[in-house]
Every structure is written in structure tokens, then in C-alpha cells.
Amino acid sequence: MDELLIAPCGMICALCIAYQGRLIDINKQGFHRKYCEGCIPRGEGCLHMGDTCDKLKNKLVRFCYECGDFPCKRLRSLDKRYRTKYRMSMIDNLRFIDENGIDAFLEKENAEWACPDCGATICCHNGLCLKCGLDKLLSNRKYRWGEE
Ligand code: SF4
Numbered sequence: 001m002d003e004l005l006i007a008p009c010g011m012i013c014a015l016c017i018a019y020q021g022r023l024i025d026i027n028k029q030g031f032h033r034k035y036c037e038g039c040i041p042r043g044e045g046c047l048h049m050g051d052t053c054d055k056l057k058n059k060l061v062r063f064c065y066e067c068g069d070f071p072c073k074r075l076r077s078l079d080k081r082y083r084t085k086y087r088m089s090m091i092d093n094l095r096f097i098d099e100n101g102i103d104a105f106l107e108k109e110n111a112e113w114a115c116p117d118c119g120a121t122i123c124c125h126n127g128l129c130l131k132c133g134l135d136k137l138l139s140n141r142k143y144r145w146g147e148e
């Protein structure tokens with residue numbers, strides 16, 4: 001996981017289906033997914049989050065914890081959605097980076113999201129390693145975290 005794959009909002013783009021799908025060119029399997037290189041590499045913000053706030057748009061902060069309004073209402077609602085559906089918290093991520101630094105964060109997340117079978121990175125949007133679990137996604141395109 002590269003530091004540039006940690007978005008300002010605390011999202012880990014390396015876990016995102018738009019990022020991972022692009023890496024394996026998932027649309028060749030009949031999917032119709034948007035592809036994304038990640039928030040920072042893309043340079044135009046996040047496909048999922050739509051318009052970013054002015055501070056993010058103008059690149060005044062690298063991470064939202066540098067902002068006086070952190071955690072703003074918008075970030076709290078995004079965080080709630082991700083905690084509920086995708087088993088990660090942007091706000092926890094950001095607090096960890098603020099307190100422990102980016103290197104410690106990357107080390108922790110690399111371990112936490114590694115596929116136990118092949119070591120590739122699990123996708124937070126479905127809970128699957130796309131190397132080992134693509135068949136599950138092919139048989140149920142809405143598959144998410146063990147739901148059948
Ligand atoms: S869609 Fe958003 S979360 Fe996904 S890789 Fe792109 S910027 Fe990151």
C-alpha cells in the first residue's frame with residue numbers, strides 16, 4: 001500500500017472496488033464499473049464522494065484532521081456509512097495517522113487487509129480478495145461481506 005493511496009478523507013483507495021477493479025480490469029469479466037487510480041493519483045477527488053469541500057478541492061489540507069472543522073458533518077456521515085457497510089472508519093484512520101504517523105498506519109492496514117490465502121489486498125466494498133474470490137462476485141454482483 002502506498003501513502004498516495006490514502007485519501008485526504010481517510011479512505012484507503014487501495015481497498016476500493018474502483019481502484020482494485022481497474023488493476024485487474026474487471027470489466028473484461030462483464031462488469032460495468034468505473035475505474036479510479038485513487039484520489040491523490042487521480043488529482044480530481046473521489047468518484048464516490050462527488051464534490052469535495054473547498055479545502056480539499058483547493059488542496060489546503062493533506063488530511064482532514066488538519067482542518068479546524070474535523071470531523072465535519074459530511075465526513076461523519078461518510079464515516080457512518082463506511083463503518084456500517086464496509087467495516088472501516090475514515091475518522092479512526094485519520095486519528096491513527098495523526099497520532100502514530102503514516103508509516104505505522106500503512107503497516108497496520110497492510111496486515112489487516114491482507115488475504116489470508118494469497119496476501120493480496122481485500123476490497124472493503126465486498127470483503128473479497130479479488131484474486132481468490134472473484135467467482136463469488138461473478139455469481140452475485142452485489143455480494144458484500146459474507147451476504148449471499
Ligand atoms: S473512487 Fe474514491 S475511494 Fe475509490 S479509489 Fe477513487 S478516490 Fe479512492
Ligand code: SF4
Nearest residue numbers: 053055064067070072
Ligand atoms: S470540512 Fe474539513 S474535515 Fe470536512 S471534508 Fe473538508 S477538510 Fe475534511
Ligand SMILES: [Zn+2]
Nearest residue numbers: 115118129132
Ligand atoms: Zn487472495
